[in-house]
Amino acid sequence: MKKSETGVYDGKSEFEATKLKDQKYVMQNYGRQPIQIVKGKGSILTDSEGKNYIDCVSGIAVNSIGYGDKRFVDAITKQASELIHISNLYYNKPQANLAEKLCEISGMSRVFFCNSGAEAMEAAIKLARLKTGKSKFIAAKHSFHGRTVGSLGLTYGEKYRIPFEPLVQSAEFVEFGDSEAVSDAISKDTAAVVLEPIQGEGGVHVPNDNYLQEVRKICDENGILLIFDEVQTGFGRTGKWFCKDNFNVQPDIMTMAKAIAGGLPMGAIAAREGLSFGAGEHASTFGGSPLVSAAALASIKIIEEDNLISNSFEMGKYLKEKLSSMKRKDVVSVRGKGLLVGVELDHPCGYIVNEARESGVLLNVTSGNVVRFIPPLTISKEEIDKVVDVLDNIPSQKT
Numbered sequence: 001m002k003k004s005e006t007g008v009y010d011g012k013s014e015f016e017a018t019k020l021k022d023q024k025y026v027m028q029n030y031g032r033q034p035i036q037i038v039k040g041k042g043s044i045l046t047d048s049e050g051k052n053y054i055d056c057v058s059g060i061a062v063n064s065i066g067y068g069d070k071r072f073v074d075a076i077t078k079q080a081s082e083l084i085h086i087s088n089l090y091y092n093k094p095q096a097n098l099a100e101k102l103c104e105i106s107g108m109s110r111v112f113f114c115n116s117g118a119e120a121m122e123a124a125i126k127l128a129r130l131k132t133g134k135s136k137f138i139a140a141k142h143s144f145h146g147r148t149v150g151s152l153g154l155t156y157g158e159k160y161r162i163p164f165e166p167l168v169q170s171a172e173f174v175e176f177g178d179s180e181a182v183s184d185a186i187s188k189d190t191a192a193v194v195l196e197p198i199q200g201e202g203g204v205h206v207p208n209d210n211y212l213q214e215v216r217k218i219c220d221e222n223g224i225l226l227i228f229d230e231v232q233t234g235f236g237r238t239g240k241w242f243c244k245d246n247f248n249v250q251p252d253i254m255t256m257a258k259a260i261a262g263g264l265p266m267g268a269i270a271a272r273e274g275l276s277f278g279a280g281e282h283a284s285t286f287g288g289s290p291l292v293s294a295a296a297l298a299s300i301k302i303i304e305e306d307n308l309i310s311n312s313f314e315m316g317k318y319l320k321e322k323l324s325s326m327k328r329k330d331v332v333s334v335r336g337k338g339l340l341v342g343v344e345l346d347h348p349c350g351y352i353v354n355e356a357r358e359s360g361v362l363l364n365v366t367s368g369n370v371v372r373f374i375p376p377l378t379i380s381k382e383e384i385d386k387v388v389d390v391l392d393n394i395p396s397q398k399t
Ligand SMILES: *Cc1c(COP(=O)(O)O)cnc(C)c1O
Pocket: 116, 117, 118, 119, 121, 144, 145, 146, 147, 196, 200, 201, 229, 230, 231, 232, 257, 258
């Protein structure tokens, strides 16, 4: 397709041209929204037609520091001009600094770097299997831990998992929030229990205050490892550095990704003293490159400098209050911590995503009837007011 002077491709808008090319050349595994995003500032995104949106999706809980932060752009620009990638055959200062920082904010003792959430889960699975010599895992119903052939075995959703069986890793799935069910599922072959401290993709399920502590105790009594998947809940999302800190529980291994590097792709695991890969036991070509490590350090610094964790806590509280006082009558519950909030409606709500978008708000629906809010941690009261007002005025079209 040729581009004319006016930015129109063969009579089509830039968006239409992109859409046609995507539909022809990209595998159609995503249900894309009919807009093309071209830039962002703070919590606001702009599409190719110049329309603005308040973003309550954040690239799926990735863009926690918001868009276009000059400090972040300067940090990655500076690092990119010096060195982008060097293999893990050599020492790398940004990586060492980041590992130290991650240990400091997580209370863990060592870190391994990779490139995504699913890869972090792979690393956690391998480390747990290596250190226990066992291969069975207990995971929760409605869990989501990624889509690689290993992590998929711990992911509950049958539509993700069943078509790919047999998988190399399987799990016994127990009710989330029921510690006795964990006890009952333990066998002599159990290596670890794997949990999201708050389930994100599964519909924003918050366990009761004691659940994770009880599971910690059960794991200790039975000599099995506890793995927390903090891929979605980490880096201030739930009003603490990590969601585990809301419950005062320390896992043996935790996984991180999504918001870790301010939008650049990175994953990591952190583990307690005594749990570590030895030489050659695991590796990643790109893991912890100077560029992504510098990005992660810059993003963490911005979270600290701008008090984004307390903003996440305060704005999350405000958002939940506003959502709870909507006039709409189809709300089953409002739940979450910090800026990981879900509103369960008594009917499927996919259409709400479209109507909100037309009104300038990007939302996302998970597990059919839960509207999920995962905005940048920079979001303001005024923006939340607008978002809730838009949602409140979308009719409940029950079917
Ligand atoms: C997104 C997510 C993953 C998978 O992360 P990818 O980077 O998409 O591989 C794993 N666990 C949780 C809890 C997630 O939210």
